[in-house]
Amino acid sequence: MGLLLIIxxxxxxxxxxxxxxRTDAQQGILLNIVVGIVGAFLAGFLITPLIGGAPITSGAMDIRSLLASFLGAIVLLGIVNLFRRGRVR
Incomplete structure (x- = not known):
């Protein structure tokens, strides 16, 4: 159940x-899921220790962990855009 919830x-x-x-039109639902999960892992290691709380991958579903995972997904998309286009939108 935990894995399904993370997905x-x-x-x-x-x-x-x-x-x-603004990359929603260029990627499908599968890439959205991958970016969200990888962003959650990224946030769990980098952002969550700075703001406190537990990462979403450990089963914590509070506002801090959701916000950290969201920020991790945005950072990941920024990195992908930087390598794909040469600039961050």
């Missing part, structure tokens, strides 16, 4: 991050 929440967060970064 669903990661997909939603990846989709929201792609809307914020």
């Amino acid at each position: 669903v929440v990661g997909g939603i967060l990846g989709w929201l991050a792609s809307i914020v970064m």
